[in-house]
Amino acid sequence: MAKTILVVDDTESLRTLVKSYLIQEGFRVVTAADGRQALFLAREEKPDLILLDLMMPEMGGYEFMRVYGREAETPIIILTARVEENEKVLGLELGADDYVTKPFSMRELTARIRAVLRRAGKTSPQAELLRAGDIILDRNGRLVKIGDRYVDLTPSEFDLLSSLMATPGRAFSRLELLDLLQGNAFEGYERTIDVHIRNLRTKIEEDPRDPRYVETVYGIGYRFAIDL
Numbered sequence: 001m002a003k004t005i006l007v008v009d010d011t012e013s014l015r016t017l018v019k020s021y022l023i024q025e026g027f028r029v030v031t032a033a034d035g036r037q038a039l040f041l042a043r044e045e046k047p048d049l050i051l052l053d054l055m056m057p058e059m060g061g062y063e064f065m066r067v068y069g070r071e072a073e074t075p076i077i078i079l080t081a082r083v084e085e086n087e088k089v090l091g092l093e094l095g096a097d098d099y100v101t102k103p104f105s106m107r108e109l110t111a112r113i114r115a116v117l118r119r120a121g122k123t124s125p126q127a128e129l130l131r132a133g134d135i136i137l138d139r140n141g142r143l144v145k146i147g148d149r150y151v152d153l154t155p156s157e158f159d160l161l162s163s164l165m166a167t168p169g170r171a172f173s174r175l176e177l178l179d180l181l182q183g184n185a186f187e188g189y190e191r192t193i194d195v196h197i198r199n200l201r202t203k204i205e206e207d208p209r210d211p212r213y214v215e216t217v218y219g220i221g222y223r224f225a226i227d228l
Contacts, residue, residue, distance in 0.1 A: 002028040003117060006047035008038040008064070009079060010056040018051065021106045022113075035059025042068055049117055050076045051109075054091065065094040075116045075155055079104075092195040097156045119181065120155040130165045132224065133213065135204065137165055146204060156181055157200045160193075164214060164224035171217040197222055 019029040032038035036058045054061035078091045078099035130137040136145045144151045174193040201208040
């Protein structure tokens with residue numbers, strides 16, 4: 001069955017162009033002109049991925065993520081003409097998995113969509129339970145349990161934790177982790193990793209400011225603790 005993509009942008013010509021291209025690529029596409037319409041369609045259509053503009057009338061992209069993020073863990077790729085670092089960081093902190101800066105090529109957009117969908121739905125043939133301290137990570141079921149509670153992680157957060165837990169003690173650079181997430185050759189934004197790690201720590205660490213599991217390796221990147 002074709003994956004459903006919700007395209008949210010207040011520019012009609014862009015919505016039409018993206019919809020036409022993605023349909024040719026085998027996706028099912030629905031569109032919305034603002035956040036309020038997108039919220040209605042997301043609840044009705046249950047899309048597999050959302051392409052989301054930030055600056056829109058009625059309800060902007062940030063507010064949409066705040067509201068819908070409490071209801072579903074749908075992967076989101078931000079479409080933005082704004083290149084300020086703070087804008088990107090805020091979107092990632094609100095749960096977006098990736099971003100594409102306008103103007104973008106349709107080939108790059110499609111590649112990023114496929115990469116995020118792979119992360120959201122992939123299973124591992126050698127998948128197993130990874131255990132460390134109070135954390136149990138099920139790679140097959142894509143579930144994370146800490147003590148007696150399950151933790152909801154975005155696809156990016158899950159893949160980061162899975163990669164780090166699989167090789168405790170190994171220091172990964174930000175670029176290595178970014179390559180693990182994106183799975184393509186397009187230029188990435190290394191600060192993305194810092195935001196995902198911060199979000200991950202908030203969910204799994206008892207004290208995110210003094211992390212027990214995901215350690216910072218200064219000047220390099222991050223590693224998963226060995227002595228737990």
